[in-house]
Amino acid sequence: MFPRVRMRRLRGLKLVRETRLSCDDLILPLFVDENLDGKKTEKRPINSMPGQFRFSVEGAVKEVAEARSLGVKSVLLFGIPAQAKKDEGGSEAFNSEGVVQRTVRRLKSGSEGEGRGVVVATDLCLCEYTTHGHCGLVEAEAGAERGKGRVLNDATLEVLGEVAVSQAEAGADIVAPSGMMDGMVKAVRERLDDAGFSNTAIMSYSAKYNSALYGPFREAANSGYQFGDRSGYQMDFSNAREALREVELDISEGADIVMVKPALFYLDIISKVRERFDLPLAAYSVSGEYAMISAAAEQGYLNRAEVVLEGLTAMKRAGADLIISYFAKEVAETLSRPRQ
Template sequence: MQSFKRHRRLRANEKIRQMIRENQVHVQDLIYPIFVVEGEGIKEEIPSMPGIYHFSLDLLDQEVQEVVELGIPSVIIFGVPHEKDECGSQADADNGIVQKAIRSIKQNFPTLYVIADTCLCQYTSHGHCGIVEDGVIQNDASLKRLASTAVSQAKAGADMIAPSNMMDGFVYAIRQGLDEAGFAHIPIMSYAVKYASSYYGPFRDAAHSTPQFGDRRTYQMDPANAREAMREAESDVAEGADLLIVKPALAYMDIIHQVRERFDLPVVAYNVSGEYSMIKAAALQGWMDEKQTVMETMLGFKRAGADLIMTYHAKDIARWLKEETV
């Protein structure tokens, strides 16, 4: 009688491996971040993020056209304004950079699903995600600005609002603001679990949003904590969130799994800038196979429980998936 299991029978060739594969990455899973800036004729590569660019509005269509042709269903827009001030007044301006980008995309690519990042850090002179008084980030005063920003983005045509600020009550305030302004149909993809992470370094380079004093540890989460993440997500669910983001993703797949197990809402893994840049840097040095490493990482997110993946690798992933179907 055989005394051990023949697990290798189901690994014998690629066909059987594909047939029994438990998790798959699909192009429909992907959300692609785009950085838009003021000015004209600008397509500038972000030094710390090879392959990712700042686009001015007049060149934005070229990037979005490629996204659409690759079959990526959604983009999230981050804006870098010329003008910054203490209260981030450009965040909710009708002619703000994100609002103008949204209107342009929805006019020229109406079927693309456009998500607006809703935060203040790119717009404030101090680089924090809220209103500052006497060196302290003011929670409730910040909520009013965030709700106003969300409403302005919805008016511009955003299909979804993605608030990333981590102020207490931000989902409630934004949901209330949207509903009162006639946008009850607009969903909120909450940055429900956002850690104070060193993986954000390249993004701050891209968004010009490095804090000018202190850090963000009074509002972003301590990387040591997991139970606290469940409390954060639970609050956002109660306040009206429609989707829950875990950010970063790579070092927090245990948190993705716990959120997936505890809540029924769709879970989004944000594969952040530092995670992207590490793989890109290693691939450029010839130390890692970029495609295999990226796809293994994406499968890890799906295996942990992510329904959607926000990633700067999205265009490459879409190309690789197309090649596999040819």
């Protein structure tokens, strides 16, 4: 008891700091845009995410090299196919010459200084590749009823398996199914194993909430949907126990890494998952989190570097092992500077 106990004795001593954010924890998401193929420009700004870009394949290679030089060792790739290649079934997602597949091969065969050695994860979904923009196949003759967005679960699993194999063939270290289809991890694991890719890891978007914070991403990835919404597959933000069931199922289906998305509004979910399960846990700090902090910092309302460091450290403190963040490069720079 006070006065013998004085909490202030150790306050501020780095020696007793409980959580340390490290460059090793960071994964940088990148958008590779086939529409920039053959254009002079290697990157195009994303308006809703100032400071973020869509890259051509070569632009992405340069960006990965730069991130790596700052200490970021992992990236998560999203592909944006040429507009004309989108179809109802998202078949471009498993084209071996697709934009993601080409980028992975380029990264994996690149020289030192081009990002060789970087851990490459690939987003595994159909929404960037379908004309309707949903994460799976949609009932064909639903007509006007399609407004309700009936995404076919089991038929989608077949396609996801195909996409996973094509990404693994290209050299992806980790595939990351993000569509919240039931059974997706099992389907992907089976197809990968059958095709001889038993060492390709699966990072599952296990608890992905139907969040308004994804708004800027849809501009970034050109993946807004034409009808309905995603409440038929993404989780209701009111639910926490359901997230634990989702994670448990993904683990039983063979996930190597589980994920909670978004991050900052969902620290309680990260914490609950951490308490219950022992798998590596990723937190995806989403486009809306990036946009909010960027906008406030732009206005001078917040100190960008300080808020970013605090936010990402909070995700780790809550229990995340891996943090997927658009701030990865700049926080890596902050971490490399000596601080108090």
